[in-house]
Amino acid sequence: MEAHTTKQDRIGARVPHDVYETLRRAAELSGATVNQFLVQSALKEAQAVIEREEIIRLSARDWTWLLDQLENPPSPNAKLKAAMERYQQAKCDDADSSFNWPA
Template sequence: MGTAIAKQDRIGARVPHEVYETLCRAAELTGATVNQFLVQAALKEAQEVIEREEVIRLSPRDWNWLLDLMENPPKPNAKLKAALKRYQKAKRDDEGTAFSWEP
């Protein structure tokens, strides 16, 4: 039985000498190589960016407001009814095209 080898990719960057020295010093202080330090720092930042962009945080008051709206939605107003008609017309118009899209 063989062991699976994880695919690895390479990342490279050219930086000013002063930046490189700062990264080397920080890596040394944490007991990591420069590559390990860069990957750990970049991964941490990437995860924070993804969470910030993909996660919606609500206060307890706003969460309760949202739940109430979902459980007791308001009756459609004139603007919503008009938007639905436009959507249905656009959907009918696109049925014959090769690029029709269904949500």
């Protein structure tokens, strides 16, 4: 049977003694080593930060509004029509460019 090893990295931090004692006490109360406690706590906070930055949360009212907009989009106004025309022109200009290479 083949043993799988995972790459591990080291994290170190110097903290004031009173901070260390607080961390040590919390780790002891949770039944973990200081290192385990730090990693678990830091990972939990890191996941919360990533979720907060990457996930958009909507209220039920806003979700209903968004679905309605997707299912029944408003008619394009003059600015949107002008933007679409500029986009189509830019696409045509790119197609005529000498920098296009065959696929």
